[in-house]
Amino acid sequence: MKSLCLAAAITALAGPTLAAPASPRAVVEAKFAAVNRHAVADIAAFYAPDASITASDFCKPRQGRAEVERIYKGIFAAVPDAQADVVEYVVDGDRVAVKFFVRSRLPGRAFDLPIMDFFTVRDGLIVRDDGIFDNAGRPCTP
Numbered sequence: 417m418k419s420l421c422l423a424a425a426i427t428a429l430a431g432p433t434l435a436a437p438a439s440p441r442a443v444v445e446a447k448f449a450a451v452n453r454h455a456v457a458d459i460a461a462f463y464a465p466d467a468s469i470t471a472s473d474f475c476k477p478r479q480g481r482a483e484v485e486r487i488y489k490g491i492f493a494a495v496p497d498a499q500a501d502v503v504e505y506v507v508d509g510d511r512v513a514v515k516f517f518v519r520s521r522l523p524g525r526a527f528d529l530p531i532m533d534f535f536t537v538r539d540g541l542i543v544r545d546d547g548i549f550d551n552a553g554r555p556c557t558p
Contacts, residue, residue: 440537441505444512447542451500454492460484464541471547475556495520510537 438446443462450458460481463469469478469487478487491498499519506513512535517528529549536544 438540439507440510440512440535441507443537443540443542444505444514444535445502448500448502448514448516451488451498454488454498456485456488456492459488462542463545464538464543467541467543467545469545469547472549472551473554473557475558491518495522495525497522511535512537 447459447462450462463481463484466480467484469483471487478484495518497520500516501519502514502516504515514533514535515530516533517530519528520526531547531549533548534544534546535542
């Protein structure tokens, strides 16, 4: 009994243990949950500080959490009811492929945009995010 109490006391003094990083799929699923809440800061927190982000409408890759925030603030400003409806996840080690639709039901502007996104997750953070979709020939955005 004394050893059990001593072990509990040592554990309490040591403080909480560090949790292992979430699986790559769990990280990406949590990122999509934050997208559907329009929680820009939460979305950015799933990315590594130096993450690389590409998309069919970017002129060049974007880097880091500030760019993630800029991307999602722009999406939510343009499409205030945007929702991501994930259809499929395919996981291979630290890589996660996601097939999803971004949907809007705004009167006169409703759409369902199919997107494929390819993530690389390391140590519980997204380090690479490559999105591919039909950009309808629009010019890229800086």
